[in-house]
Amino acid sequence: MTRLSQLTFSLLLGLIAMMGPSEQAKAQAFPEKPVRIIVQTAAGSSIDVAARILADNLTRRWNQQVIILNQPGAGGAIATRALASAPNDGYTLFFAASSVFVVLPELQKALAADVNSFVPIAFVGETPMAIAVSSKTPAKSLAELVALAKQTTGGLNVAVSTRGGLSHLSAEALRERAKMEMTFVHYPGTAQALTDVIADRVPVIVDSISAIVGPASGGQVRLLAVAGPSRLKSLPDIATASEALPGFEAMAWFALVAPKGTNADIVRQIGKDVDAVLQEPAVAKRLQELGAFPRPMSPEALQAFIEAQKKQWAPIVQRAGG
Structure with missing residues (x-):
């Protein structure tokens, strides 16, 4: 190898080292530190209990602590703002109730952009x-x-x-x-x-x-x-x-979402892990005892589901004073 070739090769190695691990490799290694899950209600609520069931089982699966961060108030607006300002590295997530998506964007227009830009990860359950x-x-x-x-x-x-x-x-x-x-x-x-x-x-x-x-x-x-x-x-x-009342249905639901810009590979990895946890019989049984029923859903299917729910509830929200 010529001196010029050696120099070029060394420069290439240096560039590769500076680039660090690929995004896919980061997803495979996720998580490497504790993960926080924001909940929009106070401790002890049914949403909080469901979130803790998920967090406890993800902790065991990941061998990393999953911490619940309660941010109650303003119909979920406080929790929504907390997620919108969090780093988009996958280490801060939001266990969001359906009202965040179908009500807040109508009642608080300033939050619409944040809510609409959240990255769907997994559908956790419906009640x-x-x-x-x-x-x-x-x-x-x-x-x-x-x-x-x-x-x-x-x-x-x-x-x-x-x-x-x-x-x-x-x-x-x-x-x-x-x-x-x-x-x-x-x-x-x-x-x-x-x-x-x-x-x-x-x-x-x-x-x-x-x-x-x-x-x-x-x-x-x-x-x-x-x-x-x-x-x-x-x-x-x-x-x-x-x-x-033929045709009358009303379902509440909750989903796990991430801040805008979170890496797609990390999102998909978290989603797979959440679905795996929800399919464990003991987890499904505990959620059903709360009246919550898991339903695996891809991030793409979850996005379509959220959009359909927003359309379904928007007229009711507006008539109710939204």
Whole structure:
């Protein structure tokens, strides 16, 4: 090898060394340090519990600590801003509820660009909304509740958590579909709403089945219907809302997303690992006990799903004051 060739070869080696590992190699090595998952609710909420189930199992799979970072407030806006300002290296993720995508861009236009630019990673689970009443409310079915509301001057008061959230929007959709009068009583969270329904200060509540199933099993409230596409295997005696109101469905869901610009190979690697965790029988069972049902979905399919959900809920959001 000539002196010039040796010099050229050395320069090439130097350039390769400066370039460092390829993006694909980085994805294969991911993660090399702890990973943070932002959650938009306080510790102890059903969303938080589901996120911790995922985090615990990813910790074991990755041999790296996965840390939950609770950022509650402003209907998810605080958590949304936290992710938008995070590094796009895959080490900060967001366990986002459906309301972040279908409500926030309508209610807070300044957040629309951030939310729309998040990189979808994995669909974690979905949970049907549910309609329940206090134990002293006479209705024993959704059809009876609709009839009771129509017979009551001014309709019925309905407890919903978070103005503009999925609880509120589902109740608004129910009001429109059933043509029944309702007065929405807004609460900062589900726990406060349930407290008033259990005490019979408010007769009706619309919220996720994961929030209602516990009080219902304890006899504190009466579960009338779930707004999913079919009856739940865990609650076969509870009718779907569509049995009384054909076509009526309302589902909450949550997904894992990353900041804009996160490397595609890392996104796909995280997605594969999340899907693998969700397919573990013990994990699926724990989530189902919360009323959440995993459904594997590629990042591309998740993006299409999010867009479809935004179109479905946008008219309701706008009519509800979005």
